Amino acid sequence: MSELSVNHLLGIKYITEADIQLIFETADHFKEVINRPIKKVPSLRDITIANLFFENSTRTKLSFELAEKRLSADVINFASSSSSVTKGETLIDTVNNILSMKVDMVVMRHPNPGAGVFLSKHVNASIINAGDGAHEHPTQALLDTYSIREKLGDVSGKKVVIVGDILHSRVALSNIFALQKLGATVKVCGPKTLIPKYIEKLNVGVETNLRKALEWCDVANMLRVQNERMDISYFPTTREYTQQFGLSKAILDSLNKEIVVMHPGPINRGVEITSDVADSKQSIILEQVQNGVAVRMAVIYLLASKIKS
Amino acid sequence: MSQKVLLNATEINIALNRLACQLIEKHDDFSKTVLIGIQPRGVFLAERLKTLLESEYKIKDIKLGYLDITFFRDDFRRGQKPLEANKTKINFIVEDKNVVFIDDVLFTGRSIRSALTAVQSFGRPLEIELLTLIDRRFSRHLPIQPDYRGRQVDAINGEKVKVCWKENDGEDAVYLVKN
Numbered sequence: 279m280s281e282l283s284v285n286h287l288l289g290i291k292y293i294t295e296a297d298i299q300l301i302f303e304t305a306d307h308f309k310e311v312i313n314r315p316i317k318k319v320p321s322l323r324d325i326t327i328a329n330l331f332f333e334n335s336t337r338t339k340l341s342f343e344l345a346e347k348r349l350s351a352d353v354i355n356f357a358s359s360s361s362s363v364t365k366g367e368t369l370i371d372t373v374n375n376i377l378s379m380k381v382d383m384v385v386m387r388h389p390n391p392g393a394g395v396f397l398s399k400h401v402n403a404s405i406i407n408a409g410d411g412a413h414e415h416p417t418q419a420l421l422d423t424y425s426i427r428e429k430l431g432d433v434s435g436k437k438v439v440i441v442g443d444i445l446h447s448r449v450a451l452s453n454i455f456a457l458q459k460l461g462a463t464v465k466v467c468g469p470k471t472l473i474p475k476y477i478e479k480l481n482v483g484v485e486t487n488l489r490k491a492l493e494w495c496d497v498a499n500m501l502r503v504q505n506e507r508m509d510i511s512y513f514p515t516t517r518e519y520t521q522q523f524g525l526s527k528a529i530l531d532s533l534n535k536e537i538v539v540m541h542p543g544p545i546n547r548g549v550e551i552t553s554d555v556a557d558s559k560q561s562i563i564l565e566q567v568q569n570g571v572a573v574r575m576a577v578i579y580l581l582a583s584k585i586k587s
Numbered sequence: 588m589s590q591k592v593l594l595n596a597t598e599i600n601i602a603l604n605r606l607a608c609q610l611i612e613k614h615d616d617f618s619k620t621v622l623i624g625i626q627p628r629g630v631f632l633a634e635r636l637k638t639l640l641e642s643e644y645k646i647k648d649i650k651l652g653y654l655d656i657t658f659f660r661d662d663f664r665r666g667q668k669p670l671e672a673n674k675t676k677i678n679f680i681v682e683d684k685n686v687v688f689i690d691d692v693l694f695t696g697r698s699i700r701s702a703l704t705a706v707q708s709f710g711r712p713l714e715i716e717l718l719t720l721i722d723r724r725f726s727r728h729l730p731i732q733p734d735y736r737g738r739q740v741d742a743i744n745g746e747k748v749k750v751c752w753k754e755n756d757g758e759d760a761v762y763l764v765k766n
Binding site for chain 2: 586
């Protein structure tokens with residue numbers, strides 16, 4: 279197979295295992311490209327991509343922008359804080375205005391779940407979901423699973439625990455879908471208040487003891503505590519959270535095996551993960567960032583190949 | 588569908604030896620020269636030539652790389668079939684080197700145009716030459732010609748030239764295929 283089954287990347291839920299494998303194989307080629315002296319290829323010379331960020335983001339936005347530029351696409355950027363959205367313009371109007379400037383693809387982050395799906399039904403452009411509320415963040419899940427595949431050779435059969443704020447995390451949901459599609463077993467671990475009630479319906483185990491979860495897993499994916507999304511207190515204090523769910527060198531050293539440590543960033547150093555763990559050999563946090571560009575190049579390239587002039 | 592043999596195994600072998608000798612005349616001991624096989628099918632020819640130069644003509648340390656041109660093609664999004672990438676493997680510097688591109692068939696010239704752009708990602712060669720086993724001389728879309736050719740073929744556009752290699756297709760042969 280050399281073509282994606284979808285015209286948009288709205289979530290991992292909507293794509294197949296074969297799609298994920300194709301994205302990985304294409305990303306392998308782009309990884310080679312971005313390690314060349316000249317890191318740019320002219321494939322997307324005639325494509326215009328709009329990055330619409332209705333919510334703050336640093337690394338995802340930079341990573342997408344870099345991926346687009348390395349494929350030679352024309353890029354326009356939009357941040358809602360400095361736009362007419364603050365004057366009351368609707369999502370459809372904003373996007374239609376941008377599309378009348380002949381944009382072929384839209385990369386969108388939006389605080390509302392389902393914004394990408396909504397948009398894909400109303401506009402004639404390829405949509406890539408760069409995070410919609412607490413719903414999905416497909417490219418993050420792809421780069422996470424790609425990094426696991428790179429580090430451990432295969433995702434199938436591996437045990438992965440996702441630790442922290444599952445309730446507010448779009449990364450968790452997309453990761454669960456991607457890992458399960460590739461044949462891994464997934465557990466979540468965190469304070470009960472931060473674990474959604476539906477989680478067991480997704481065939482995901484729940485563990486509230488970090489040590490037990492770590493003893494079980496091959497990979498620990500630590501999530502950021504999303505203080506900005508918490509309007510009520512889900513746990514007593516940050517200090518208590520760190521004591522129970524923070525990953526420290528001491529816990530890692532006390533395990534009888536070496537596990538792979540991941541974090542989608544940005545890290546709250548000393549909260550969900552200590553500095554010495556974040557910078558240790560077991561951590562693949564920086565590889566995740568590097569793979570992010572290659573994986574996003576692959577997604578954009580494969581979707582662009584379906585846009586016919 | 589019918590097919591006609593253009594070159595059999597012996598004729599291919601003769602052509603390869605002649606091409607090797609032509610390369611030696613120009614590039615001597617290959618100390619300043621690198622061979623680059625164009626993916627996917629130029630690689631077989633490039634490997635054959637390298638082996639021949641090393642075993643028959645005792646030239647040592649010939650540098651051979653593979654260049655994938657998929658991301659540099661100008662027909663991305665225009666074909667019915669999506670393009671599939673291959674591996675690029677160039678473990679040496681092309682800066683100030685004499686580069687010889689090697690491909691099995693020269694048809695429209697578009698692959699070579701892409702290769703000329705792609706190789707720039709690895710540095711600025713001193714000179715670039717082109718070696719092809721088959722030159723379909725009346726099919727060119729671009730002003731590109733080979734410096735070394737195994738056989739010139741006058742085929743019409745509906746016809747296809749198929750190059751088979753022992754290591755990949757089980758035999759050494761070149762066919763002209765008519766639909």
